[in-house]
Amino acid sequence: MRIFKIAVPVAILMGGLFLCTSLSFGKAEYTKKEKKGCTFCHVSAGSKELNEAGKYYKEHNHSLEGYKPSAKK
Numbered sequence: 001m002r003i004f005k006i007a008v009p010v011a012i013l014m015g016g017l018f019l020c021t022s023l024s025f026g027k028a029e030y031t032k033k034e035k036k037g038c039t040f041c042h043v044s045a046g047s048k049e050l051n052e053a054g055k056y057y058k059e060h061n062h063s064l065e066g067y068k069p070s071a072k073k
Contacts, residue, residue, distance in 0.1 A: 030057075042054055052070060
């Protein structure tokens with residue numbers, strides 16, 4: 001019984017830690033810095049997949065300076 005008094009709180013804390021770190025994909029400071037919404041760089045809200053602008057941002061030291069969208073066909 002004593003093991004449950006220790007194991008249950010530890011499991012809850014570890015689960016909470018895992019949950020917090022696994023759900024944070026985007027960074028709020030990027031949206032504030034660039035004044036753009038999440039879908040400017042991501043294919044959809046809540047997605048980790050980057051579109052053209054997101055790939056540019058990632059490859060250029062988290063800056064959109066000089067970014068020009070390609071012509072849509």
